[in-house]
Amino acid sequence: MARNLYILAGTLAFFAFGAFGLSFSNIAQQPGSPGDASLWRTMGIAFLVLALIVTLSGIFSTLFEQAERRAEEDRALRRRKRGQA
Numbered sequence: 001m002a003r004n005l006y007i008l009a010g011t012l013a014f015f016a017f018g019a020f021g022l023s024f025s026n027i028a029q030q031p032g033s034p035g036d037a038s039l040w041r042t043m044g045i046a047f048l049v050l051a052l053i054v055t056l057s058g059i060f061s062t063l064f065e066q067a068e069r070r071a072e073e074d075r076a077l078r079r080r081k082r083g084q085a
Contacts, residue, residue: 002065005058009051016047 023040034040 002058002062005054005061009054009058012047012051012054016044016051019044019047 019040023037023044
């Protein structure tokens with residue numbers, strides 16, 4: 001699951017950098033395009049914050065999965081030691 005969160009975070013970061021790039025380009029002055037540069041910057045900031053939150057949740061997911069796996073390994077090791085004694 002953490003891999004999916006990292007992919008989502010990368011996609012959101014890509015959109016954030018794209019929105020930042022559009023805010024500084026001349027495409028905002030073209031007819032028919034959304035011309036509010038501050039709107040593009042705001043969208044870029046929102047995408048970046050979402051990407052950081054998703055990345056943090058991916059990191060936590062990885063850490064909890066690793067802790068759960070190690071705890072299960074420790075329980076199995078203790079069971080084997082008790083069975084031998």
